Amino acid sequence: MGIVLALVIEKLTEHYTAVEGAPVTECAKSAKTGPATIILSGFASGLESSVWSVVAICAAILGAMLLFPGNAAMAAYGVALAGLGLLSTTGFMLAMDTYGPISDNANGIFEMSGALETEEAKKPSASGLTGDRIVHRLDAVGNTTKALTKGFAIATAVIAAVSLFHSFVEDAQLYGAHVAQKGLPIDVPEIFIGLLIGGAAPYLFSAFSINAVGRAAFELIELNFSGKKIIVRNGTPTDCVIMGARHILLPTLPDLVLSGVNKGRNVAEDVVYSGTIAGALEGTILGLPSFALSQEFSLETRDKPLWETALKFGPQILRKVIDAGVPKNTVINVNFPACAPEEVRGVRVTRQGKRNLGFLKVDKRHDGRGNPYFWIGFERAAMMDTPAEGTDLAALAARYVSVTPLRLDRTNDEFSEALTATLK
16 A cells, blocks of 8 residues: 555656646746736645645555454554555655755756856757756756655655554553543544544645635736736626726727637627627727637637638738728628638628528537536538628638628618608
């Protein structure tokens, strides 16, 4: 059980300290918004990691006891054997204790030596990495190795404490009829396990609470003042436009509003529901030239849309339209086809299309826990339906970039006169 515990401790340590692990990457992401969010993220990860280590130690103690059911003395012996199993990694721990500080301080030594300033250090090695990148990786490895040895040492100490305390109670004869039994006999491994888990529970709930606060703070708003780039993380697209134009950028106004680039097209009836279109409409209401940008994806590119298509054609379309001038109360809706840039056949000015709503369906599905939910979408056959010529749907189907001018005023002037006559 001790060797198994060593493997579990190794996996836990790697998960919480490796540079590609989720906790480290989340901390790195939190660092973008300042010290407060990274402290919350790092503190929560530290609390959570200690809880799972305690659970692993408790499981090892319990497993060692279960090897000798019904015999308290042999169960204690099993716990001691688990400690010996952990101690079998002593050679590894000593080696890592020596290697850890050296690699952990590699970056500092490299900088203090002045080697970073030399031209030789700036040249990439055979692996393609420069000297500073190599020592950064060594620094990261050193953090993991030091954390690993600490994990082994703590696990060994806990199991050794259980065994030694049980031996002390037995040798001192602190049990039996002649001894008054008061309080909790913590020499009993089952009670000691309960104390460990009970003590670890607040750490787990605290980690969850702190993580929730940190993530909410990060998502609320992220401001990058390195230039004039401001990113609003929370709220609807309309909220973002209002926040930028009426608060963040005051006393000046933005030159234009770009809503998107959205993952997925916004064509036909989508313009009524789309948050991307709504953000651009809000910009138009505020009197600003506004564009809604969307990148179509196919079944094959759902996970990785071809953003390079929008990157190539978007800037040139924006420049030409802005130079020509955008009329008031008009939103420019731009949709890029789901193909590589070299496969795009050109740019078309289109009108809003209309889908065949006969293909609209509502699917009843179930999630992983068996709870029902409903998915609204179109039958696959709708993809084969031939859209009307000159529409945004037809342009994308033919691999053209669709540019559709949309009016803010949706009044049906043709019907207004007839309606007036009807209501007289």
